[in-house]
Structure formats: structure tokens, C-alpha cells
Amino acid sequence: MKDKFLFQSTRSSEIVASAPEAILSGIAPDGGLFVPVELPRADVRRILSLDPLPMAAAILHIMLPSFSEEQLLPLVTNGYTGKFDTPAVTPLCAVDDMNILELFHGPTCAFKDVALCLLPHLMKASAESLSDRNEILILTATSGDTGKAALEGFRDVEGTSILVFYPRDGVSAVQKAQMVSQQGSNTHVCSVEGNFDDAQTGVKTAFQALQKEFLSQGVRLSSANSINIGRLAPQVFYYFSAYRDLMDAGKIAYGDLVDYSVPTGNFGDILAGYYAKLLGLPIGRLICASNANNVLTDFLKDGTYDRCRPFYTTYSPSMDILVSSNLERLLYLLSNDTALVSSLMKDLSEKGRYTVPASLLKQLQQVFWPDCCDDEQTLETIHHVWKDCGYLLDPHTAVAWRAAEHYRDQFGTARETVVLSTASPFKFPEAVLSALGIPHAENGFIAMHELSKAVSMPIPAPLQGLEDKPVLHRDTIAPKDLTEYVRKKAVEYR
């Protein structure tokens, strides 16, 4: 009999874990990702009737049934209150005949905050429910944005601490300023000589070297990686909240199908939308929007995922990805076939490509519709939406807006469309100013002020005055010294 409290690996139904175990371990021991063994359908009408925080707790309970709604509500409340600048958490904004779901009201002005403000609380509750008294120490290598969002999420959460490593030569001045000014008694930031790969390799090595040793001393090493089920589950919420807001605005009645357009990189955000659909939310199409790194567009068109292709650095850097890890969960959900998923993932790592069976492709295409655009088209979209609608899009959101427009042009749908907005335009002032045809400074801090003046909008509070904030973290190390560094720092935390 299936156990609704259990999770299993996408690559083997023999490898199972409870929600707390899955959250604490992140990836499954066979390299697969944890998925619920059985997903109950939700009481969608009841969920839609709830206020934002209880709604988030109710959905999390369905995704992570070992935790009760009563247990989750205080975690959600602690995670979001005071960190998001609006009680709605993720407000919906009508722009022309589109609806923008603003996911950037958190402490770093980007959508990863929604999950990363909750993950530390879920980890703590997981450890408690397993009577695991270890301190949790998060080790993360970052190419910029995720590190800052993780630092903000874990900041001052009791029983946890976080060490973030960034490549000295690989983050922007603004990203660096955000990290080195990080406050919190349990946060630490250090730069690594070299690029992102050097930092990531260093962190992986430290993990392997220290995991057992630390556990014997009462410290559990963990990561805030985007494949953790504890990061995916919190993202299902805003698909429901947007639907509810459309009902409240009188634009839809309960049961009407709504399309969602999602700027996609690692496939986590859009997969949460698929979970929302599985739970029973009336979702029509999920529009999978990519930039010039359009590996997903090709895959959803012809069924072959091929990572052997040029890599482009674009104006929407958080979508510059050639391997979308969370896609593995979708392949499992659609096929229910761990042997198939294992063999596809083996093909991906050995040959750099795989092809799904025709029947699976057909299933994919019934729900997902792919589209992509290049940098020039991204800027054009920012320009025209600002000129025609007076709404300022960030480059990631612009990619999704354009895909939504294409979908409508092609299918002439009368359904409401929700465009997920994953970042504040002030995080990417240079690109946005270029889109508006305004010359800008090379310096990101100055460009932020120039953008603020040009559009008569204030810089969001978390990004304000960054250049003047005191530097609290100055350490720089060579990659080979990373393990020793973690060992030394871990002592300071205890």
C-alpha cells in the first residue's frame, strides 16, 4: 500500500524517506530527487478561501503531510512576516490584459526568497520531529543571487548557521555588496580565489570531508540547494494565491482555467505550477519561457534534451542554465517509471542528451507550451510594456511576458494569463536602462539611481544605500583551504 507520508527517489521506489528526512538530506542517496509517493487531491475551494499565510500553510501540509497545518502556520508566519514588504506576500497586479504575479517582495527582491525564507524553518522543524538535536550548518557556493537569498532566509534562525562562498572574480559589484554587508549572528560570507566552479568544487570537497566528523560533534551539514523538496514545496502557494486574486477581481469564476507563463531556468518554479495543477487548481497551460539558452524549448518541441550546445551569457542570468535539474521530477511524475528516469539521467550524464518516448512527449505537450527569445527581444519587450502599459519589467519577467503574448497570438485564447515576475527591475538596472534607450553608467550602484530617476520609482528598500553599508565579511581564501576554513569557522559558532 502506498504511504502518503513517504517520499521516494525519482530513480528507485526502494529508496524512501519521510518529509523531514528528505528535507534534511536534500538529494536522494542514488542521485535522484525526492518526490511524494502519493499526492492527495486538495480541497481547492477551501484553500482558495484562506488568507495568504494560512493558505501557504494548508498547501505545505498537502505537499509535506508529516507536518500538520497547525504546526506549519507559525513557521510560515515567522518565515514571511517582517521579511516581505506586503501582507499578500506575492501580490497580483493587473497590467493591460495580463496579470503580473510579483514574486519579488522579499528581502533580496527576487522570487527565490519565497522558498528560502521558509526552508530554514522547515529544516529546524524537520530536525525537531526526528529528535535530531544537531545544529544545522548550511554550506553554499553561489554565483550571486542564491547565496544572498539563503543568507537572508537563515539569518538569525535559531539552531542554524550558514556559510556562503562566492567566487572572487565571478559576482557583480552589487551582488558582492549585498553579501559582504550581510547581518545576522549566524551568517558568514567568504570569497574564494577563482570562478564559480572553483567555489563549488571546494564546497563539495568540504562536504565529503567533514560530514561524518561534524555529525559526531553535533553539527549536521546541509545545503540550501534548489533540488531540496523543502524549496519546491513553498512555491506551490503563489499559483493558488494568484488564482484567488483573479476570483476576487471578478475576472474568473471558480473552475475557469488560467494559464501561467513562467521564466524558467532550473525548472523549479514551473514544476511547482504543475504540482498546483495536480492538486486540482484549474490551470490550463504552463508556458515555459526561456532565453537564448533554449534547451527546454527544443526539448518540449521534439522530445530530445541536448545539453551539448553553446552557452550564452544573457540579460536574464538566472535562466542561463543548460541542465534543468528539476525536470527529472516531471519526467517521473508523468511516467511513474523509475527505470526510465534512471536511464534518461544516465544518458544525460554519459552522452549529454536523452530522448523521451513519444507517448511521454505527448503528455508533456498537453500541459507545457515552450517559447524562447533572445536578448534583443527581451529589451524590446521591456521597452514596449513600459511605453504602452507603464509597467516596468525585469529581464526575466520580460521573457515570460513575451512568451505569453506569443501564446495568445497563436491560440487566441480567451483565458486569463498570469505572468510570473521573478525579480525587481532594480536588480538589473543596466539592462533595463538600455531597454528604455537611456545611456547608463557602468557602475551598477549609479545605474540603480539613474533608473530610479528615469522612471520616477524609488529603489526598493533592500537595494537602497548598499554602497554605503559597512563591510562585515572580508575573508578571502584559496579553494584548497576551504575545508580547513569551514572546520575553523564551525568552532566559532558553537
Ligand SMILES: *Cc1c(COP(=O)(O)O)cnc(C)c1O
Ligand atoms: C532562479 C530564477 C529563475 C528561474 O527559476 P527556476 O526555478 O530555476 O526555473 C528566474 N528568474 C529569476 C530572477 C531567478 O532568480
